Amino acid sequence: MSAAVHDSRAARAVAAVGRWCVRHRFVVIGAWVLLVAALVMSARVIGTPTDNDVSLPGTDAQLVRDMTASPANPLTAGTVILVARDGRLDDETRSGVLAATAASLRGADHVTTVKPPSMRDGSLSEDGRTGWFTVGLDVRRAELTKATALAVTDAARPATDAGLRVLPGGAFAQVTDGSGTTGDEYVGLILAALILFLALGGLLGAALPLLTSALSVLATLETVGLAGNLTSMPAVAATLALMIGLGVGIDYSLFLLSRFRTLARSGLEVPQAIERAVADSGTAVAVAGVTVAVALAGLSLTGVPLLQTLAWTCGIAIMFAVLAALTLLPALTSLAGRRLARGGMLYNRLARRAGSGGYWARQADRVTRRPWLVGGLALVLLALLAAPATDLRLGQLDAGSSPTSTAVRQANDAISSAFGPGTGTPITVLGWLPTPVTDARDPRLPRLVAMVRAQPGVAAVGPVTPSGDRQVFTIQVIPSTSGGDPATADLVHRLRSQSVAGVSVHVGGNTAARVDLADRIGDKLLLVTGVVLLLSVAILLPAFRAPLLVLKAAVMDLISIGAAYGALTAVFTWGWGVTWIGLSGPVPIPSFVPLMLFALLFGLSMDYEVFLLSDVQRRWNLSGDNLRSVREGLIGTGGVITAAAAIMIGVFLAFVPNDDPTIKMFGVGMAVAIAVDATVVRCLLVPATMAMLGDLTWWTPGRRRERIIEPT
Structure with a gap:
C-alpha cells in the first residue's frame, strides 16, 4: 500500500x-x-x-396489474397439468377420474379453489389430450414452499393411477425447481x-x-x-x-x-x-x-x-x-x-x-x-x-429457455405442444371506459375485441372479463409466438400503439412486464x-x-x-x-x-x-x-x-x-x-x-x- x-x-x-x-x-x-x-x-x-413476481412502478404493465388486483382472487394460483397418452380427458370414461382428482386436490392443505380442465375457458386442448386444473391457495406467493407445491401435485394421484401424466405448472413448477x-x-x-x-x-x-x-x-x-x-x-x-x-x-x-x-x-x-x-x-x-x-x-x-x-x-x-x-x-x-x-x-x-x-x-x-x-x-x-x-x-x-430436466420446462413443453407456443405467456389487454357499460349494444367493447383480433401475431383471444363497476374490461390474448420471441415483444408494442374510440387501452401480464x-x-x-x-x-x-x-x-x-x-x-x-x-x-x-x-x-x-x-x-x-x-x-x-x-x-x-x-x-x-x-x-x-x-x-x-x- x-x-x-x-x-x-x-x-x-x-x-x-x-x-x-x-x-x-x-x-x-x-x-x-x-x-x-x-x-x-x-x-x-x-x-x-422468495417471490419472483416483478413490479415496475410507472409502467403500463404495472398499471394493468394494479387495476385488476382483487382481494376476492386466491392469494396464489398454480396449475396441475394432465396429459393423456390416448383418448380425451373429457371422455365419459375419464369423468370419474377427473372428479376424483378434483376432490383429492380440494382436500390438500391450503387449497381453496379447484377449476377442472374445460374447453370453455381454454384449459383443455382441442384434441382433448392435455389440460390443467387451476388450483387456488390461501398463502401468498412468497410463502409458497416446495413441500406445499409437491403436496398439491401428489394430491392428483387418482389421475396418475389412471395412467395420466401429471405435471406441476405455473407457480407450483417454479417452487418445485427452487433455486x-x-x-x-x-x-x-x-x-x-x-x-x-x-x-x-x-x-x-x-x-x-x-x-x-x-x-x-x-x-x-x-x-x-x-x-x-x-x-x-x-x-x-x-x-x-x-x-x-x-x-x-x-x-x-x-x-x-x-x-x-x-x-x-x-x-x-x-x-x-x-x-x-x-x-x-x-x-x-x-x-x-x-x-x-x-x-x-x-x-x-x-x-x-x-x-x-x-x-x-x-x-x-x-x-x-x-x-x-x-x-x-x-x-x-x-x-x-x-x-x-x-x-x-x-x-x-x-x-x-x-x-x-x-x-x-x-x-x-x-x-x-x-x-x-x-x-x-x-x-x-x-x-x-x-x-x-x-x-x-x-x-x-421464458420457461422454454430452462433445461429440459426442470419442472417449468417440462410443463412449458407439454402446454406449448398442445396449445401453441404462446399459451404459457399470455398477454392481458385492459380497456378502461370513462362511463360504465349498461347496454348490451354498446359498441365500445366489440371495437376493442376487433382491434385485438386484427393484430398479426395473435393466436387466440379469450372472453371479455368485466370488473364490478363495468368500466374496466380485460381480455386474455394468446400470442402465436413464445414469450422469449422478439415477435411477442413487438406484439405488445403494437397493441399499445392502437387506439379504440371511447376506450383507453393498456397492456399487461408477465410478458408485457418484461418488455x-x-x-x-x-x-x-x-x-x-x-x-x-x-x-x-x-x-x-x-x-x-x-x-x-x-x-x-x-x-x-x-x-x-x-x-x-x-x-x-x-x-x-x-x-x-x-x-x-x-x-x-x-x-x-x-x-x-x-x-x-x-x-x-x-x-x-x-x-x-x-x-x-x-x-x-x-x-x-x-x-x-x-x-x-x-x-x-x-x-x-x-x-x-x-x-x-x-x-x-x-x-x-x-x-x-x-x-x-x-x-x-x-x-x-x-x-x-x-x-x-x-x-x-x-x-x-x-x-x-x-x-x-x-x-x-x-x-x-x-x-x-x-x-x-x-x-x-
Missing part, C-alpha cells in the same frame, strides 16, 4: 481495528459465531420466502481449497480463508433470506449473493494473509505483522469493497425494483466479506501465529521459483522492456475477445454507466492521488467487461458450447443481465487493480523509479492475483450447472471477465501502460508530489 494511503486517517483506523481484533481475538471470534448462529436460528423460525442448485457449487470450494493450499502452504493456510468466507457467506444468506419477509425477494438473489460472497470473501482473505506472510517472514512479530497487513492490504480491501458497493448502488438509478434488490443483496455479501476480512481473519491469524508464516514445503519451493529469476520476474522484464509491443498485442487480443459483443441481442427468457423492464433499462443504461464511472473515480482519487492512474484503472475495467459481453454473445446468442452447460440451444439474454454484470464486474475487477497499484505505488514512494516499481510490483503481486483470480473463476464456473439460465449467464460472464482481467489486462496491459506513461503515471495537478519513505 502506498505511503500516502498507509499514512491516511482511513489506514490508521483500519490498522487500529486489526490491532484491537488481535488483542481481543476470542471476543471477535465469539461475536461472529453468535451472530451467524442468531441469523441461522431466526431464519429457521421466521422463514426465508436450481445442483451441488456443483461445492466443486468451487474444493478448487479454492486446493489453490489456497498451494498459495499459502499447508492445511492451516487454506483453512483460515475458507472458514472466514464460510461464516461471512452464512451471515449473508440468512440476512438475505430474512429480508424476504419484508420485500419481494427473487430466488436468484440468494444464489447471486452466494456466488459473489464466496468469490470475494476468499480473495480478500488471500490478499491479507499473503501480505501478513511477507511481513512476518521479514522478522516482524506476529501482532505487528497482522497490524501492518491490515493497514496495507486491508485498506486495499476496504477501498475495493467500497468501489463494488458504489458500482452496485448505481443500479438504484434505474428505478427497477428487481435490479435494486439484486444490488443490495450483493452489497450485503460484499459488506460481510470486508468485515470478516478486517475483523475475523486478524483474530484467527493471531491464533495461528508463526505456523501460518512459515508455510509448507511446496509453498516455499514455489516461492523460491517466483523470486528474482522466476516466472513473474521474466514476465515483468518482458513487459517493461517492450511496453508498446506487449500493450499492442494485448489490445488486439482483447478486441478479438470483445468482438462478438457487437452482436449482443437482448430478449426475454417494460427492457425498455426501462435501455433508457437508463447510459446514466447508470456514467454515474458508476464517476463515483468510482471519485473514490479512487483520494486513495492514489494520481488522476491518470485512476482513469486508466477505469478504462481497463471497461475492457474486461467488454470481453465478458463477448463471451455472453458467443455462448448464449450464437450457441457456442451452450449444450455443454446444460441448455438445449441458444437462449435470449435478459435485458438486466448486461447492466448487472457491468456493476458487479466493474467493482470486482477493481479489486485486482487496487491490489496491484497499491503495491506499485508503495514501491514508487520508496524508490521514485517508475519502471522499477512496476517491475517489482508485478513480481510481488502476480502470483497472489493469479491465485485469487483462479479461486474466483472456479467459484463462478461452479455455478454454471445451475438450472437457472440467468445464473449460468452470470457464472460464464464473470468467470471470463475475471480470467481476462487477471491475465491479459492486469499482468500485461496495465504494467505496459504504466511503463509507457513513465512518471506521468503519478502526476498530480496543482502541486508537487512528494514521496514518503517508509520501511518495507
Whole structure:
C-alpha cells in the first residue's frame, strides 16, 4: 500500500481495528459465531420466502396489474397439468377420474379453489389430450414452499393411477425447481481449497480463508433470506449473493494473509505483522469493497425494483466479506501465529521459483522492456475477445429457455405442444371506459375485441372479463409466438400503439412486464454507466492521488467487461458450447443481465487493480523509479492475483450447472471477465501502460508530489 494511503486517517483506523481484533481475538471470534448462529436460528423460525413476481412502478404493465388486483382472487394460483397418452380427458370414461382428482386436490392443505380442465375457458386442448386444473391457495406467493407445491401435485394421484401424466405448472413448477442448485457449487470450494493450499502452504493456510468466507457467506444468506419477509425477494438473489460472497470473501482473505506472510517472514512479530497487513492490504480491501458497493448502488438509478434488490443483496455479501476480512481473519491469524508464516514445503519451493529469476520476474522484464509491443498485442487480443459483443441481442427468457430436466420446462413443453407456443405467456389487454357499460349494444367493447383480433401475431383471444363497476374490461390474448420471441415483444408494442374510440387501452401480464423492464433499462443504461464511472473515480482519487492512474484503472475495467459481453454473445446468442452447460440451444439474454454484470464486474475487477497499484505505488514512494516499481510490483503481486483470480473463476464456473439460465449467464460472464482481467489486462496491459506513461503515471495537478519513505 502506498505511503500516502498507509499514512491516511482511513489506514490508521483500519490498522487500529486489526490491532484491537488481535488483542481481543476470542471476543471477535465469539461475536461472529453468535451472530451467524442468531441469523441461522431466526431464519429457521421466521422463514426465508422468495417471490419472483416483478413490479415496475410507472409502467403500463404495472398499471394493468394494479387495476385488476382483487382481494376476492386466491392469494396464489398454480396449475396441475394432465396429459393423456390416448383418448380425451373429457371422455365419459375419464369423468370419474377427473372428479376424483378434483376432490383429492380440494382436500390438500391450503387449497381453496379447484377449476377442472374445460374447453370453455381454454384449459383443455382441442384434441382433448392435455389440460390443467387451476388450483387456488390461501398463502401468498412468497410463502409458497416446495413441500406445499409437491403436496398439491401428489394430491392428483387418482389421475396418475389412471395412467395420466401429471405435471406441476405455473407457480407450483417454479417452487418445485427452487433455486436450481445442483451441488456443483461445492466443486468451487474444493478448487479454492486446493489453490489456497498451494498459495499459502499447508492445511492451516487454506483453512483460515475458507472458514472466514464460510461464516461471512452464512451471515449473508440468512440476512438475505430474512429480508424476504419484508420485500419481494427473487430466488436468484440468494444464489447471486452466494456466488459473489464466496468469490470475494476468499480473495480478500488471500490478499491479507499473503501480505501478513511477507511481513512476518521479514522478522516482524506476529501482532505487528497482522497490524501492518491490515493497514496495507486491508485498506486495499476496504477501498475495493467500497468501489463494488458504489458500482452496485448505481443500479438504484434505474428505478427497477428487481435490479435494486439484486444490488443490495450483493452489497450485503460484499459488506460481510470486508468485515470478516478486517475483523475475523486478524483474530484467527493471531491464533495461528508463526505456523501460518512459515508455510509448507511446496509453498516455499514455489516461492523460491517466483523470486528474482522466476516466472513473474521474466514476465515483468518482458513487459517493461517492450511496453508498446506487449500493450499492442494485448489490445488486439482483447478486441478479438470483445468482438462478438457487437452482436449482443437482448430478449426475454421464458420457461422454454430452462433445461429440459426442470419442472417449468417440462410443463412449458407439454402446454406449448398442445396449445401453441404462446399459451404459457399470455398477454392481458385492459380497456378502461370513462362511463360504465349498461347496454348490451354498446359498441365500445366489440371495437376493442376487433382491434385485438386484427393484430398479426395473435393466436387466440379469450372472453371479455368485466370488473364490478363495468368500466374496466380485460381480455386474455394468446400470442402465436413464445414469450422469449422478439415477435411477442413487438406484439405488445403494437397493441399499445392502437387506439379504440371511447376506450383507453393498456397492456399487461408477465410478458408485457418484461418488455417494460427492457425498455426501462435501455433508457437508463447510459446514466447508470456514467454515474458508476464517476463515483468510482471519485473514490479512487483520494486513495492514489494520481488522476491518470485512476482513469486508466477505469478504462481497463471497461475492457474486461467488454470481453465478458463477448463471451455472453458467443455462448448464449450464437450457441457456442451452450449444450455443454446444460441448455438445449441458444437462449435470449435478459435485458438486466448486461447492466448487472457491468456493476458487479466493474467493482470486482477493481479489486485486482487496487491490489496491484497499491503495491506499485508503495514501491514508487520508496524508490521514485517508475519502471522499477512496476517491475517489482508485478513480481510481488502476480502470483497472489493469479491465485485469487483462479479461486474466483472456479467459484463462478461452479455455478454454471445451475438450472437457472440467468445464473449460468452470470457464472460464464464473470468467470471470463475475471480470467481476462487477471491475465491479459492486469499482468500485461496495465504494467505496459504504466511503463509507457513513465512518471506521468503519478502526476498530480496543482502541486508537487512528494514521496514518503517508509520501511518495507
